[in-house]
Amino acid sequence: MSTPVPPRLLVVVPAWNEEAVLPHVLDELTAHLPDTDVLVVNDGSTDGTADVVRAHPGAMLLDLPLNLGVGGAMRAGFRFAQRHGYDRVVQLDADGQHNPADVARVVALLDEGADVAIGARFAGEGDYQVRGPRRWAMGLLSAVLSRTAATRLTDTTSGFRGANARAIALFARDYPAEYLGDTVESLVIACRAGLRIRQTPVTMRVRAGGTPSHSPGKAAIFLGRAVLALVVALSRPMAPPPAVALAEGASR
Amino acid sequence: MTGYAFAVALCVALVVFLLVLLRTRKLREKYVVAWIALAVGVCALSLFPDVLGTLAGWAGVQTPSNLLFAAALLVLLLVCIQLSAEITELEEETRTLAEEVALLRLDVERGLGQARPSATQGTPATTQLDEAPDQQQP
Numbered sequence: 001m002s003t004p005v006p007p008r009l010l011v012v013v014p015a016w017n018e019e020a021v022l023p024h025v026l027d028e029l030t031a032h033l034p035d036t037d038v039l040v041v042n043d044g045s046t047d048g049t050a051d052v053v054r055a056h057p058g059a060m061l062l063d064l065p066l067n068l069g070v071g072g073a074m075r076a077g078f079r080f081a082q083r084h085g086y087d088r089v090v091q092l093d094a095d096g097q098h099n100p101a102d103v104a105r106v107v108a109l110l111d112e113g114a115d116v117a118i119g120a121r122f123a124g125e126g127d128y129q130v131r132g133p134r135r136w137a138m139g140l141l142s143a144v145l146s147r148t149a150a151t152r153l154t155d156t157t158s159g160f161r162g163a164n165a166r167a168i169a170l171f172a173r174d175y176p177a178e179y180l181g182d183t184v185e186s187l188v189i190a191c192r193a194g195l196r197i198r199q200t201p202v203t204m205r206v207r208a209g210g211t212p213s214h215s216p217g218k219a220a221i222f223l224g225r226a227v228l229a230l231v232v233a234l235s236r237p238m239a240p241p242p243a244v245a246l247a248e249g250a251s252r
Numbered sequence: 253m254t255g256y257a258f259a260v261a262l263c264v265a266l267v268v269f270l271l272v273l274l275r276t277r278k279l280r281e282k283y284v285v286a287w288i289a290l291a292v293g294v295c296a297l298s299l300f301p302d303v304l305g306t307l308a309g310w311a312g313v314q315t316p317s318n319l320l321f322a323a324a325l326l327v328l329l330l331v332c333i334q335l336s337a338e339i340t341e342l343e344e345e346t347r348t349l350a351e352e353v354a355l356l357r358l359d360v361e362r363g364l365g366q367a368r369p370s371a372t373q374g375t376p377a378t379t380q381l382d383e384a385p386d387q388q389q390p
Binding site: 061065075083 | 354
């Protein structure tokens with residue numbers, strides 16, 4: 001079990017019913033990152049997502065028997081990374097809105113010493129726009145989480161993330177499956193465990209399938225759930241950070 | 253008085269039913285205790301109905317039966333909350349198991365994949381070997 005000198009990177013792609021877009025995303029990933037391992041977590045899809053991944057030579061398939069949500073899929077991914085000795089995990093959405101070329105930016109942020117790196121949509125790059133109550137909700141989340149993390153965070157619901165070994169050890173144990181748990185609450189967990197969170201601007205592409213909802217009613221519900229998620233995340237009792245992560249952090 | 257006797261009989265029947273479920277492992281002990289305690293409490297009230305009036309006096313409830321209804325609602329609410337908490341725990345356990353199954357499956361598939369180069373070469377040979385005795389048997 002001799003460990004290679006360069007940090008081992010794993011790209012985790014949580015996928016739920018993405019058979020149409022996923023092959024293209026995987027092709028792009030292997031084209032941009034030929035030496036990187038790619039793990040697709042099939043989150044209980046009812047379409048041919050699993051077959052698409054099995055047919056692809058460059059990707060591993062973690063096939064969940066149930067639909068657990070993004071949080072469940074990602075914790076499974078972090079557990080895989082931890083058990084197989086990966087030093088970095090980058091999460092990338094399966095719907096093609098994240099550009100695989102930006103993985104390098106997120107990894108660069110980890111190189112600079114961040115424990116959790118966020119590829120942010122509203123940080124100057126691209127033309128991604130959100131309006132109305134949904135914008136207020138995202139503004140509130142950004143304000144509260146920026147304060148918690150003591151750094152400016154503009155896009156807390158981004159699914160484009162990087163994690164180093166300390167964050168992997170933490171998230172492999174504690175990554176909520178709740179609504180907004182995989183984005184907002186996971187950041188709070190990282191902050192409260194003393195991890196450094198940084199963001200880097202990335203461009204978002206138009207989603208290949210489906211459009212984000214802009215109805216005011218849904219946005220209001222989103223605002224309410226966001227506030228609830230924040231209150232619960234900030235107030236809930238926390239287990240001490242995993243000992244492995246502390247030892248690794250101290251040795252570096 | 254017959255009404256009280258009826259209530260006592262009902263509660264005794266309920267306790268017996270719960271004990272039968274418990275004995276046949278259809279109900280776990282941690283869920284039964286609350287119900288048995290409740291049934292015994294109602295039995296006691298049926299046997300000594302004046303207690304309810306005294307309790308209602310202390311609580312400031314004018315009609316004793318209303319105290320009983322309020323208490324019953326409260327107990328049902330608490331049981332519902334307990335069941336919700338148990339479901340949450342079960343979902344977390346299910347989630348952990350689902351993740352574990354997926355991780356193990358990937359390990360198995362990778363293990364088989366690593367063994368495949370020899371296996372694919374060996375597969376025709378082994379099937380031939382398997383078929384050979386069958387052909388010899390008749």
